[in-house]
Structures are given as structure tokens and as C-alpha cells.
Amino acid sequence: xxxxxxxxxxxxxxxxxxxxxxxxxxxxxxxxxxxxxxVILLAIFAAIRPILLQIIIDDYITNKNAQQLLIYIILMLxxxxxxxxxxxxxxxxxxxxxxxxxxxxxxxxxxxxxxxKMKYFNTQAVGKLVTRVVSDIETIASIFGQGLFIIxxxxxxxxxxxxxxxxxxxxxxxxxxxxxxxxxxxxKIFQKAMKAAFQEVRKEVSNLNTFVQERITGMKIVQxxxxxKIEYGNFxxxxxxxxxxxxxxxxxxxxxxPVAEILPSIAIGLVVWYGGLQAALSSSVTVGEIISFxxxxxxxxxxxxxxxxxxxxxxxxxxxxxxxxxxxxxNETEVDNGKVISGTFNGRIEFDDIHFxxxxxxxxxxxxxxxxxxxxxxxxxxATGAGKxxxxxxxxxxxxxxxxxxxxxxxxxxxxNLHELRNHIAVVLQDVFLFSDTIFNNITLKDxxxxxxxxxxxxxxxxxxxxxxxxxxxxxxxxKERGVMLSVGQRxxxxxxxxxxxxxxxxxxxxxxxxxxxxxxxxIQNATEKITKNQTSIIIAHRLATVKKADKIIxxxxxxxxxxxxxxxxxxxxxxxxxxxxxxxxxxxxx
Numbered sequence: 001x002x003x004x005x006x007x008x009x010x011x012x013x014x015x016x017x018x019x020x021x022x023x024x025x026x027x028x029x030x031x032x033x034x035x036x037x038x039v040i041l042l043a044i045f046a047a048i049r050p051i052l053l054q055i056i057i058d059d060y061i062t063n064k065n066a067q068q069l070l071i072y073i074i075l076m077l078x079x080x081x082x083x084x085x086x087x088x089x090x091x092x093x094x095x096x097x098x099x100x101x102x103x104x105x106x107x108x109x110x111x112x113x114x115x116x117k118m119k120y121f122n123t124q125a126v127g128k129l130v131t132r133v134v135s136d137i138e139t140i141a142s143i144f145g146q147g148l149f150i151i152x153x154x155x156x157x158x159x160x161x162x163x164x165x166x167x168x169x170x171x172x173x174x175x176x177x178x179x180x181x182x183x184x185x186x187x188k189i190f191q192k193a194m195k196a197a198f199q200e201v202r203k204e205v206s207n208l209n210t211f212v213q214e215r216i217t218g219m220k221i222v223q224x225x226x227x228x229k230i231e232y233g234n235f236x237x238x239x240x241x242x243x244x245x246x247x248x249x250x251x252x253x254x255x256x257x258p259v260a261e262i263l264p265s266i267a268i269g270l271v272v273w274y275g276g277l278q279a280a281l282s283s284s285v286t287v288g289e290i291i292s293f294x295x296x297x298x299x300x301x302x303x304x305x306x307x308x309x310x311x312x313x314x315x316x317x318x319x320x321x322x323x324x325x326x327x328x329x330x331n332e333t334e335v336d337n338g339k340v341i342s343g344t345f346n347g348r349i350e351f352d353d354i355h356f357x358x359x360x361x362x363x364x365x366x367x368x369x370x371x372x373x374x375x376x377x378x379x380x381x382x383a384t385g386a387g388k389x390x391x392x393x394x395x396x397x398x399x400x401x402x403x404x405x406x407x408x409x410x411x412x413x414x415x416x417n418l419h420e421l422r423n424h425i426a427v428v429l430q431d432v433f434l435f436s437d438t439i440f441n442n443i444t445l446k447d448x449x450x451x452x453x454x455x456x457x458x459x460x461x462x463x464x465x466x467x468x469x470x471x472x473x474x475x476x477x478x479x480k481e482r483g484v485m486l487s488v489g490q491r492x493x494x495x496x497x498x499x500x501x502x503x504x505x506x507x508x509x510x511x512x513x514x515x516x517x518x519x520x521x522x523x524i525q526n527a528t529e530k531i532t533k534n535q536t537s538i539i540i541a542h543r544l545a546t547v548k549k550a551d552k553i554i555x556x557x558x559x560x561x562x563x564x565x566x567x568x569x570x571x572x573x574x575x576x577x578x579x580x581x582x583x584x585x586x587x588x589x590x591x
Contacts, residue, residue, distance in 0.1 A: 014318055014322065017318055017321050017322050017325060018318065020321070020325060021101070021140070021143065021321055024101045024104050024105060025097070025101065027100075027104070028097055028100055028101070031093045031096055031097045031100075032097060034089060034093045035090060035093045035094045035097060035149055036149075036152075038086045038087075038089045038090035038093065039090060039149055039152050039153040039156060040156060041086050042083065042086050042087060042090060042153055042156075042157070043153060043156035043157045043159075043160045044160060045079055045082060045083040045086070046083070046157050046160070046161070046299060047157070047160040047161055047163075047164045047296075047299075048079050049076065049079060049080070049295070050161075050164065050292040050293075050295045050296045050299070051164060051168075051292070052072060052075060052076045052079065053076070053288070053291060053292050053295060054168065054286075054288035054289055054291070054292035055072060055288070056069060056072045056073070056076070056288070057286075057287055057288035057291055057292075058286045058287065058288035058289070059288075060072060062287070062288075090149065090153070091145075094144055094145050094149045095141075095144070095145035097144050097145075098140075098141035098142070098143065098144030098145040099141055099145075101140070101141070101144060102137045102138065102140050102141045105137055105140065105324060106133060106137050108328060109132070109133055109137070109324060109327060109328055110133060112327070112328055112330075112333070113129070113133070113327070115333045115334055116330075116332045116333060116334070117332050117333070117334050117398070117399070118393070118398040118399065119332070119358075119399065120330070120332040125210040125214070126210070126213055126214070126217075127206070127209040127210025127211065127212065127213040127214065128206050128209070128210050129327075130209060130213065131205060131206045131209045131210075132206075132323055132324055132327055135205065135209075135320075136202070136320040136321075136323050136324050137320070137324060139202075139316055139317050139319075139320035140317050140320050140321050140324065141317075142313045142314075142316070142317050143313070143314055143317035143318070143321070146310060146313045148314060150306065150310045151307055151310050151311065151314060153303075154303030154304070154306050154307050154310070155303070155307070157299060157300075157303050158300055158303050158304065161296050161299050161300045162177070162300065164296065165177075165293065165296055165300070168289055168292065168293070169275075169285060169289050169293070171274070171278075171285075172271055172274065172275055172285065172289065172290075172293050175267065175270045175271055175274055176267050176270075176271065176293070176296075176297055176300065178270075179263050179264070179266060179267040179270075179301075180300075180304075182263055183259075183260060183263045183264075183301065183304055184304070186256060186259050186260065186263075187256075187260075187304060187307065187311075190252060190255075190256040191311050191312075191315070193252050194249060194252055194311075194312050194315060195315050195319075197245065197248045197249045197252060198249065198312065198315050198316045198319050199319050200245045200248070201242075201245045201246060201249065201316075202316070202319050202320060202323065203245075204238075204241050204242040204245040205242065207238055207241070207242070208238055208239065208242045211234070211235065211238050212235075215231055215235070249312075260301075260304075263301065264297060264298065264301035264302075267297050267301065268294055268297050271290065271293050271294065271297060272290060272294070275289065275290040275293065276290065334397070334418060335400070336417065336418040336419075337414070338413075338414060338415050338416045338417045338418055338420075338421070339415065339417065340411055340415045340416045340417060340420070341416075341417050341420050342409070342416070342420060342424070344424065344505050345408055345409055345424045345505035345506060345536070346374045346409050346505075347372070347373075347374035347375060347376075347408075347409075347505055347506055347535070347536030348371070348372070348373060348374050348407075348408065348409050348410065348536075349371070349372040349395070349406075349407070349408055349506065349536065349538075350370075350371045350372075350406070350407040350408075350410075351368055351369055351370050351371075351391070351404070351406055352369055352404055352405045352406070352407065353367050353368075353369050353403070353404040353405075354367065354368050354369070354394065354401055354403070354404035354405075354406065355367055355401070355402065355403035355404055356390060356394060356399065356401050356402070356403075356404075358399070363559060364387050364390050364559050365387050365390055365391070365394070365559050366558070366559040366560050367404070367560070368387075368391075368556075368559070368560065368561050369404075369561075370554055370561060370564065372536060372538060372552075373536075373551075374536055375534045375535060375536060376536060376537075376551045376552065377532045377536075377537040377538075377539065377549075377550045377551050377552075378537070378538050378539070378550060378551065378552045378553075378554060379538075379539040379540075379541055379547035379550035379552070379553045379554070380538065380539070380540050380541070380553075380554045380556060381540075381541050381542070381544055381547060381553060381554070381555055381556070381577070381580070382542075382555060382556035382557055382580075383542075383557065383580070384542065385558075386556040386557050386558065386559065387556055387558075387559040388510075388540045388556055389510055389511075389540060391538075391540070392427060392508055392510050392538070392540060394406060395413070395425065395506075395508070395538075396421070396422055396425060396427065397413060397414075397418060397421060397422075400414070408421075408506075424504060424505040424506060425504055425505070425506045425507075425508060426498075426499035426500075426502045426504035426506070426507050426508065427499065427508045427509075427510060428492070428495045428496050428498075428499050428507075428508070428509045428510065429495065429510050429511075430510055430511035432483065432488075432491040432492055432494070432495040433482065433483075434479050434482060434483030434486070434491055434494060434495075435479075436478070436479070436480050436481040436482075437478065437479070438473075438475065438476045438477060438478055438479075439468060439471070439474075439475050439476070439477050439479060439494060440452060440455060440475040440476060442479060442483070442494055442498065443455050443494060443497050443498045443501060444498075444501065445498070447502075450501050450502075452475060454501055455475065455497070455501055456475070458497060458500045458501045459497055461500075461530060461531075462496065462497065462500055462523075462526070462527035462530055462531060463523055463526055463527060464493045464496070464497060464523055464527070467490070467493060467523070479491075479494075492524060493523060493524065496524055496527055500527070500531050504535075505535075505536065506535075506536045506537070506538070507531065507532060507535060507536070507537045507538070508537070508538045508539075508540070509528065509537070509538070509539045509540065509541075510540040511540055511541065511542055525546060528546075529549065543584065544577075544580060544581045544584055547567070548567045549567075550566075550567070551566070552564060552565065552566065553565060553566065553567060553570055553577065555570065555575075555576055555577045555580075557576060562575070562576050563575055563576055563577050
């Protein structure tokens with residue numbers, strides 16, 4: 001187990017985590033109060049039943065008073081009906097409260113995640129985050145529906161029943177109470193052991209979710225490289241750890257609950273033995289008292305056994321809550337101190353002596369400077385790893401620079417409101433991500449300001465309307481998860497249209513024509529010429545044939561700018577660009 005797990009497992013009940021959970025109750029005072037009132041009344045009515053039973057046996061069954069017996073039987077029936085009503089109210093409102101609280105926590109958590117830096121998602125397993133947002137939060141709901149209020153109810157019942165026992169016959173009560181310390185001690189040990197076990201269970205659940213999600217997402221790679229047998233073996237190992245974590249909880253339960261059953265039986269035996277002797281010899285104990293004590297014995301010990309069980313539920317919820325709050329407390333939110341809000345950008349972009357590294361002391365951008373004029377199309381080319389795509393990340397402020405400055409319209413990008421900055425920049429990435437939704441919703445991203453007519457008009461202008469209309473249900477065609485129903489080229493076309501309809505001030509194409517078929521490439525090249533005309537555009541490209549018409553080409557190598565100029569100017573230099581172009585031309589000719 002991790003150090004974190006050990007630390008947590010030492011706490012049977014974390015007051016700090018619990019206090020944070022209770023803070024979410026403030027919006028639901030009425031439901032919370034109803035739940036508490038129901039809990040209190042249930043404890044009272046539970047104690048009334050054995051008292052009525054004693055009276056019925058001693059006063060009316062023994063004395064054969066049928067008329068009064070009927071009245072008390074009806075009274076007991078009324079008590080049972082009222083108890084059922086409050087039990088119904090308790091179950092409904094406690095679970096309603098739990099579901100609404102986890103709804104609020106999930107919204108807060110997801111909203112927090114939406115504003116995290118890209119760096120955080122690059123270092124965190126997706127399966128782990130999914131576990132936190134979905135299953136961990138569901139586990140928190142059980143704190144209210146099956147944990148907290150049940151524990152409160154059981155404790156109140158035990159206190160009330162203990163008081164009634166002492167009131168009816170203190171000698172019999174002391175016999176029962178003598179057994180309680182043994183069960184309390186066993187319960188305490190059990191709770192500590194289960195805390196540690198449940199911490200390990202949550203860890204293994206997270207590991208299992210992460211493994212399964214990654215392998216299902218990357219199933220194509222698994223099968224292409226014939227990794228089925230290896231991944232099957234890896235899964236068996238992780239699944240075995242998951243099973244062992246749960247088996248540990250089963251082992252603790254198998255020890256505790258038999259002990260918890262034996263001790264109440266011993267108490268009943270002692271009550272019957274002592275009470276029976278007293279009833280036979282001195283009449284200081286009545287038959288009604290013995291029967292009511294047998295009933296109350298179960299009512300006293302059963303809640304204690306349930307408290308142990310419900311404490312497991314409470315602990316599991318607390319562990320889940322602690323994990324969720326750790327993400328909520330994670331300070332990875334993007335800093336947005338920008339105040340400048342612009343209706344549009346003129347489009348002048350300046351990179352001034354930019355240095356940047358993803359990992360400390362390992363620069364990937366080494367002092368680059370260049371200017372993109374308004375309406376100009378600038379291509380950035382170079383070999384893989386030259387730093388081309390990093391420029392796009394920096395321009396969109398997915399990462400902040402330490403040295404140098406990036407300006408748009410002579411204003412540092414850090415001075416712009418982050419939402420406004422990104423709202424004016426449209427990017428078409430090489431690896432297109434489409435949601436499991438219709439083509440129309442993937443293009444507009446459900447922006448109500450963009451109509452179907454707007455989308456169709458833009459699609460016709462850039463020449464991909466016919467392609468979409470050829471699909472079943474055309475613009476309402478569901479592309480499924482990650483757009484698997486479309487080819488790579490078709491996904492690129494959808495992403496291109498997505499960028500176009502947003503009417504950006506700056507358009508960025510990041511390797512937008514790589515890894516696609518010739519037909520799709522021709523469509524995208526034609527579309528590129530149309531929408532980049534008189535608009536500030538940056539084209540990141542590996543294939544040099546796609547950037548011949550750019551107003552300026554910036555050539556990068558190893559994080560530095562090595563050449564700048566037009567296609568013809570760079571070819572005439574017989575430098576780095578010329579060599580790259582010649583190599584690609586010869587490869588295309590050979591192919």
C-alpha cells in the first residue's frame with residue numbers, strides 16, 4: 001500500500017473530510033432536518049414496542065383480560081404503522097439528500113477539471129480520473145443513504161433501549177451490558193482493519209479501470225502487434241490484486257460477524273437463566289420482562305452489528321470523498337489574469353525571443369522570434385520534433401512561457417482574457433477528436449449561435465457539403481465514439497469545417513493534411529486556399545507540398561528557426577528547406 005493509503009488507513013473517521021461533505025448539505029436544509037427528525041422518532045418508537053409487549057403479557061395475557069388486550073394490540077399496530085411511515089420518510093429523504101449532494105460535488109469536480117492545464121492531463125491516467133468522477137462519487141452517496149443516518153439512528157436506538165432496560169429491570173440490564181464491551185472492542189478492531197482494506201480496494205479499482213480503458217482505447221495497437229496474450233496476462237495480474245483486496249474485506253467480515261452473532265446469544269442465555277430463576281423463586285422478575293428483554297437484547301445488539309457494517313459503508317465513502325477532494329484541491333487551474341476583451345483580432349502575431357521547455361532544463365523552443373502580419377499565411381515546417389506544434393500550444397496558452405513574449409495586435413497574450421484569446425483562434429489538429437454525436441453537433445460543438453444553414457453554407461464554400469450529404473442522415477449522422485464511423489480523411493474534413501464555422505481571427509492548421517487520402521487532401525488544400533485568403537493563418541506542415549503558396553515559410557530544426565522566406569526563395573538558397581523538399585520529392589516520385 002502507498003504511503004498515502006497507510007496514512008489514511010490509520011484514521012477510522014476523518015473529521016476534516018466529513019466536515020467538507022456536510023458543507024454541501026446547506027442547500028438542502030429541509031430534507032436534512034426531515035431525515036434527522038425521522039431518525040429520532042424511529043429510535044423512540046422502536047423502544048415503545050417492547051414496553052407495550054411487557055404490559056400485554058404481564059397485565060392482560062396473564063390476567064386474561066381480553067378487552068384490554070385488544071386495545072393494546074391495536075395500539076401496538078398503530079405504533080408499527082407510524083414507525084413504517086417514518087422509516088419510509090427516512091429512506092427516501094436520506095437517499096434523496098445523498099444523490100443531490102453527489103450531484104453538486106460531481107458538478108464542482110467536473111467544472112474544476114475543465115479549467116486544468118493541459119500539463120495535468122498529460123501526466124494523469126484517464127481511467128483514474130473517470131473513476132474519481134463516476135464511481136468514487138457514487139460511493140460518496142452511500143454515506144448519507146446507507147452510512148451516516150443509519151449510524152445515528154442505531155446509536156439513538158441503543159441509547160433509548162439502554163435507558164428503557166434500566167427502567168424496567170436494572171439487574172437484567174447489567175447482565176446485558178456486561179456483554180457489550182466485548183462486542184464494542186471487536187467492532188473497534190474490525191473498523192480499523194476495514195478502513196485499511198477499503199483504501200486498498202479503491203486503489204485497485206482505480207488501477208483496474210485505468211488498465212481496461214487504455215487497452216480498449218488502444219485495442220487496435222494490441223491486435224496489430226499481437227499483444228493479446230501479454231495483455232491478457234497483465235490483466236490477470238491486475239484483476240488478481242483487485243480480487244485479493246476484496247477478499248481481505250471478506251476475511252474480516254467472516255471473522256467479525258460470527259462473533260457479533262454469538263455474543264448477543266450469550267446475553268439472551270444469561271437473561272433467561274437469571275430472569276427465569278428470579279421469576280421462579282422470588283417473583284422479582286416477570287415473564288413479560290424476560291420476553292421484553294429478549295426483544296430489546298436484539299434491538300440493542302443488532303444496531304451495534306449494523307453500525308460496524310454501516311461504518312464500512314461510511315469509511316468507503318470517506319475514502320472516496322478524500323480522493324475526490326484531493327483533485328478538487330489540486331492547484332492545476334490555468335492562471336487567467338487577463339482583462340483585455342476584443343471583439344476581433346486584426347491578426348498581427350509576434351513571437352519575441354521565446355524559450356520554452358516541457359521538462360526543466362530541456363528546452364524544446366530555443367529563442368525563436370518571428371512576426372505574422374494581419375491577413376498573412378505563414379507556414380512552419382521542419383522535421384518531427386523540431387518544435388512546430390509547441391508553437392501552437394504556446395499561442396493558445398496551453399503552457400506559459402518563462403522567457404520571451406508572445407503578442408497579438410501588439411498586446412501580450414497574457415493580458416487577454418483566456419476565453420477570448422482561444423475564442424478568436426481556431427485550430428485543426430492532426431489527431432482529430434470527434435465526440436459520439438452527430439456531425440452537426442461535432443461541427444458547432446452545440447454553439448446555439450451557429451445554425452444548420454450556417455454550417456451548410458460554410459461546407460459548400462469549402463467544398464465538403466457533397467461528402468456530408470452522401471452519409472446516412474447527412475448532418476445528423478452519428479459518428480460514434482472518437483468518430484470511428486469516419487475515415488481519417490473524413491474526420492479531418494469535419495474538423496476543418498468546425499474551424500471554419502467559428503469564423504476565427506486566426507486560423508491554425510497543425511499537420512492537417514498528414515495521414516489522409518489524396519481525395520481528402522485535395523479537398524482540404526482547396527478549402528485552405530479559400531478560408532486563409534486575407535486572413536491571418538499559420539500552417540504547421542511536415543509535407544512541404546502543402547505550403548508552396550504560403551506568404552512566408554519558417555523552417556525549424558531542433559527548436560530553432562534556421563530559415564525564412566517564400567517557397568522559391570528557400571529553394572534558391574540550397575539550404576535546409578531545399579534539402580527537405582528534394583528528399584520528399586524523390587520519395588514521392590519513387591512511390
